[in-house]
Structures are given as structure tokens and as C-alpha cells.
Amino acid sequence: MEQSKLWQKGIVYQIYPRSFADSNGDGIGDIPGIISKLDYLKSLGISILWLSPVYPTPNADFGYDISDYMGINPEFGTMDDFDRLIKEAKKRGIRIVMDLVVNHTSDEHPWFKASKDANSPYHEYYIYKKGPRPGVPPNNWTSNFGGPAWEYVPEIDEWYLHLFSKKQPDLNWRSEKVIEEVEKVLRFWLDRGVYGFRCDVINQIYKESFEDGKWKPWLIGQERYLMKEGNHAILKRLHDDVFAHYDCMTVGETYNVDFKNARRFMDGELDMVFQFDTMNADKVIVPIFVTKRWHKKFKKTLSDWEEQVNWNAVYLENHDQKRSVSRFGSKTKHDLSAKMLATLLLTLKGTPFIYQGEEIGMEDYPLFKKKEYKDPVNFWLYGLLRKFHFSDKQCLRFVNNMNRDHARTPMQWDDGPAAGFSSNQATWLPVNPNYKKYNVKAEEANPDSVLSYYRKLIKLRSSDEVLVLGSYEKMDTKSSIFAYYRLYGGKMHFVLLNLTDRRVTLPKAIREMKGKVLLSNYEGAGFTYKKFLRPYESLIVDLSE
């Protein structure tokens, strides 16, 4: 494993700072809170921490709207706290990765404020266009957060583009000045000792043309700006000018990326990309409709990506997705299903990204009420559905299917007030009522818990070059079973997962295999003598002679 890079042999843990640990009792997580949990993270065995944005922000999108790229959100602490975090993490063999949000800034960023004057040098930092007629935006594109993607500025009779909320104006990447500003930002953090960046919606920064988009029920205009030549050129430039000169990693959030573009991104632009196909496995037409019959697509997308690119950024949840155990696992067989999903996450070829709380099996919040919503997307969606005369109950149900607040409830540390997240019971989002059952303290004390299983699994993966470096080879099976080999240096491991809550019969080829079980989520399980897999059963088997 000597020759592999830290981001290949290491495991990434994503922190959503607002919800991780609150040190000063204001109900909001912060950097000193993160520092206080570094020993826990070290004991888990992770080596890279990706922090969702920690920069100053008016919180229109909880940090994904940045008003100063070279500062720290005062709610989270100071630059001294951040420097201390880098230092304390390094002491424990952990490196920090920042979130780089440069498709857009906040509308409260000084660049944007200045840009509203047509004669200002900052005007070109953003994408302003005239409308065809008074009151009509430049084209029909819609925003990810609802409504048209353009906002009118009466002072200059121009519209600016915002692919997210109107408080997140898109930067103009055709401007040389914007490129230079961003390069300055990158160097600023890399020189402070940061280990790299997770690049937010990075495959849409270059808008190739501004013609109308094809009509779709969701997000019109994407074909004009997703993964264009100009996009690749910019990332290549950032790589050559900056990233190539540091020991660092980059992972792109690349919405709807295809294999071809993913391979291009990974050829001298970025180290890895997050694909979205798996996250769409349970979606039907638009993201508010979901199906329980996702198994086939889920498996196929993961498997195809393993075959099609050299190295994946493997994830099953993050701050934008519902909790994986609630989505692809089970409430009644919670621990078994969470462990099965963990096995998948840590044995595919690629870098595993664990999202805070995933390692203790945190679940979706029981149906959010409207007054509990924080994510702006929820309010827009709820309002839209109401216009179509859905009842309050129906609206809540639909919003629930894509509600990003689920993954953002406070981390559950113990069974005390506010789950040990804060000394203040008035946390910014409510604590999930299941915290007495699922929390770090209780699970540390229980050798059969999801957390204890994660520890074993991480230990196994970190010391096993077959699981890190081995090639991936799928075995064709029915969709309830996910089975694959990992091959390296003459050694062969076999991973066998039951994706369902039912007993499934094993094909003969598997029944006849002989090998040593390295890890199982049913204690003492072997498969050689059995005809079936139990619900959510997962096995890692060494088939080497």
C-alpha cells in the first residue's frame, strides 16, 4: 500500500459543522466542537475530514452561500480555531478537506454587491444579461431551488443568473479575474495546511450557451451548462496552476455525470468525482416520487461505476440525501441493514465517504412538520405542492422524500439532553427522538452495535490491500443479492450482500465456494454450508488459497 496516496488508502469522514458538536451552548455546532471530537474520529480510523462550508455566510443555504472565501463563519469560531483544528487533526494523522463552493457566491459577498453597478470592474464577475422584453428573463432556465434562474436588477435593467436561490448568484467563469480570484483562495487554504477540496456542483460552472433549455418537469437548462468543454478547460487550469503543486486531493460533486465525462475529470483535472446515479435509484421522474423497488438499479449503478472508472468516490449518504439506513435499509432490522450498507460502502473499489452519524446508523427524522423545516428547498416545494391543491399531509409526505434536513439533525453523542450535541436543548434543528437508542456512547459500550461493526470493518479495510487496491469484478446474480470479487496480487476476496429484508436462496456457484469469512454481520456466519442468505446478511470472504 506504500505507493498509494492518502486519499486512496484513507477513509473520508464528512462533517456538517452546524450539526456535529456545539462547544458554547448556542445550539449550533462549531469548530472547537469538532476539535473536541478528534480523538473519537481517530479511534474510528478515518484519516481525512471533509468539512461542509465553514466560511462567513448569511445562511441562505447554510454555508453554501459564501460571503468571504478567506474567513471563518463567526458562528463556528475564528481563524485561530481553524488553525488549531488543522494542527490538532494533523497530530492525530488526520487531514482536513474544505468545501469549495465557486459556482456561485452569496449575494452578500462584496464582489456581488459591487457588481450591481454596470461600470464596476466586478460587474463581469457575475452573469448579467438583458431580457428580450420588459419583465421577461433572458431564457427559460429554472433554478435548483425553484422558479426561474434569473433575478431582475432594476437599477441596471439586467438580470443575473442564479442556478440555486436568488441569494446565490452564479460566478462568471469566462472572466479571467474570477479564475485568478479562485486560485488565490485555493492557495490561501492549501498554504494553511489544508489537504484539498470537495468541489461543489463543479460540473456546471461554465455556461456554454444561453439559449432556452428543453422543457422538462424538473430543472430546465442543464444541457446548456453541464460538463461543457469550457468546464474541463477551467478545471485543467486550476489543476495545473494550483493542485499539481501541492500534496492534496480533489473530489468533484458532479451532478448527473456520465462515465465519459467522469473519466475526463479524472484525467488531470480532479482526483475523483461523486456520481449521482445511485442516489437516483429510488427516484421516479422527479425527486419527490420514490419507489421501494430500487434494488436492481441501486446495484447496477454501483456496479457499472466500479467497472467504468478507475477509482470511485463511494458514498451512500451526505448532507443532501436522506439517511441511507432509512432509505436502503430497514427500521425493524436497523442494525443488520446498517451493517450491510457499511460493508458495501467499505468494500467497493474507491475512497469511502462516511457521513457523520452514518457510523451509528442515524435515521431520518420522523416526518418533519412544516414549522420544523430549515432547508429553504422545503419551503419552496411545500408551497408549490400546495398550489396544486395537495393536502398538508400529502405535501409533508412528498417533501419528506427529498428533505435535506433529515441528514442535518444534530449528531447523537449520548443519551443526555440534546443527545450530548449541545448544552442547549434548543438546537438549530431538532434532535432525532431515537437518540437514546442510537448514540456514540451506547454503541461504544455494545460490541454488537453498528458503531462497533464500523470499527471492525474500517480496521479490516485499512490493513487489507485487496480491499483497497484490488480490482472489482461483479458476479451476475438476482437483484436481491449483490456479489463481487476484489482481486489483488494473487489474492481474492468475495463480498456477498443481501440487499433485502427477506431470506434469499443462494445460487449453486456461491454455495459451493470455500473460503474464510473475514467479517459478517451475523455472528459466526459461514456460507459454505448454507443454501440461503438471511435478511440483510453480509459477508466478506477470503477465497485465496
Ligand code: GLC
Ligand atoms: C451542492 C451542495 C448543496 C448546496 C448546493 C448549492 O449540491 O451539496 O448542499 O445546496 O450545492 O451550493
Ligand code: CA
Ligand atoms: Ca456553537
